[in-house]
Amino acid sequence: MSNRLQSILLLGTTIRTNRFIPHRFTSRIWFCSGSFRNQTNMEIDDGSCEVVVGDPHLLDTKIAAMRNAGQAKLQVIADFDATLTKYRVNGSRGQSSHGLLQQENAEYDNKRRELYEYYHPLEFSPTIPIEEKTKLMEEWWGKTHALLIEGGLTYDGIRQSVADSTIAFREGVVELFEFLEERDIPVLIFSAGLADIIEEVMRQKVHKLFKNVKIVSNRMVFDDNGHLVSFKGKTIHSLNKNEHALDMAAPLHDRLGAVDGPTYENVSVKMRRNVILLGDHIGDLGMSDGLNYENRISVGFLNDNVENSLDSYCQAFDVVYLNDAPMWGVVKLVSQICPGGD
Numbered sequence: 099m100s101n102r103l104q105s106i107l108l109l110g111t112t113i114r115t116n117r118f119i120p121h122r123f124t125s126r127i128w129f130c131s132g133s134f135r136n137q138t139n140m141e142i143d144d145g146s147c148e149v150v151v152g153d154p155h156l157l158d159t160k161i162a163a164m165r166n167a168g169q170a171k172l173q174v175i176a177d178f179d180a181t182l183t184k185y186r187v188n189g190s191r192g193q194s195s196h197g198l199l200q201q202e203n204a205e206y207d208n209k210r211r212e213l214y215e216y217y218h219p220l221e222f223s224p225t226i227p228i229e230e231k232t233k234l235m236e237e238w239w240g241k242t243h244a245l246l247i248e249g250g251l252t253y254d255g256i257r258q259s260v261a262d263s264t265i266a267f268r269e270g271v272v273e274l275f276e277f278l279e280e281r282d283i284p285v286l287i288f289s290a291g292l293a294d295i296i297e298e299v300m301r302q303k304v305h306k307l308f309k310n311v312k313i314v315s316n317r318m319v320f321d322d323n324g325h326l327v328s329f330k331g332k333t334i335h336s337l338n339k340n341e342h343a344l345d346m347a348a349p350l351h352d353r354l355g356a357v358d359g360p361t362y363e364n365v366s367v368k369m370r371r372n373v374i375l376l377g378d379h380i381g382d383l384g385m386s387d388g389l390n391y392e393n394r395i396s397v398g399f400l401n402d403n404v405e406n407s408l409d410s411y412c413q414a415f416d417v418v419y420l421n422d423a424p425m426w427g428v429v430k431l432v433s434q435i436c437p438g439g440d
């Protein structure tokens with residue numbers, strides 16, 4: 099088997115954690131040059147996925163450079179919705195961390211839905227200049243946050259919304275976090291949604307704290323009775339979701355309870371110049387804009403509309419996983435960069 103196939107393909111490799119990659123995890127590796135044509139077909143079995151590698155030689159070079167630099171120089175930056183979480187759940191479109199929220203007040207749920215129906219097409223309009231679109235996104239997020247406060251959102255409401263939701267993590271996400279936690283490799287989760295909801299999703303769906311995980315998202319402020327009264331810091335929306343917002347990052351355990359072991363200050367994160375970036379939109383590549391990185395491996399999850407978006411994703415990302423793939427390939431990637439721990 100060639101080195102470039104070994105860069106992605108894993109068959110029955112156990113990693114140093116209490117979980118492991120399925121022994122029958124297989125991939126169909128497709129290499130694309132200009133257009134998506136050349137295929138290397140592998141038998142599909144449990145945990146199978148399809149992978150696009152735009153430039154196999156460049157990917158191998160980046161893996162080697164990161165491995166030689168050591169895990170002390172590595173960090174992972176990840177989008178949340180449709181990246182760490184599944185795009186589809188039980189055959190239907192899964193909920194986002196923002197979309198799952200029910201306000202215990204139908205009037206305000208309807209108002210937020212009306213805002214979505216108005217602004218969402220503008221977010222993806224190819225004719226609106228970026229400066230104007232950024233202002234529209236700030237306007238949308240501001241109005242939405244105001245409705246959450248005005249409508250009397252409570253933290254109990256968030257808990258119930260998550261409990262009633264269909265949001266779910268991809269297979270392999272917990273194992274990825276465990277692998278990185280064992281090696282003290284920080285994970286920054288970037289989201290234009292709400293940090294408090296993401297934390298509650300982690301609490302209910304994973305039932306585990308990760309001392310190395312930090313959330314970069316919009317953070318709520320609640321009063322003593324659990325009612326939302328304001329938002330903290332700069333608003334993070336879909337067009338400014340990058341490491342310039344790092345000061346808003348908060349260790350997950352600060353909210354959920356103390357854990358033993360080191361935490362990660364912003365300055366130490368910024369010193370980690372090798373980045374694995376995970377996203378489901380090409381715009382997610384901007385999440386590392388505030389970091390002066392030396393090497394970056396970008397991993398894209400192309401969940402839908404594959405035929406029309408494949409070429410652009412292939413050009414933008416080093417590796418692309420198709421059709422709501424599991425996270426096992428990323429676990430393999432980090433295990434290659436950190437094969438035995440430093």
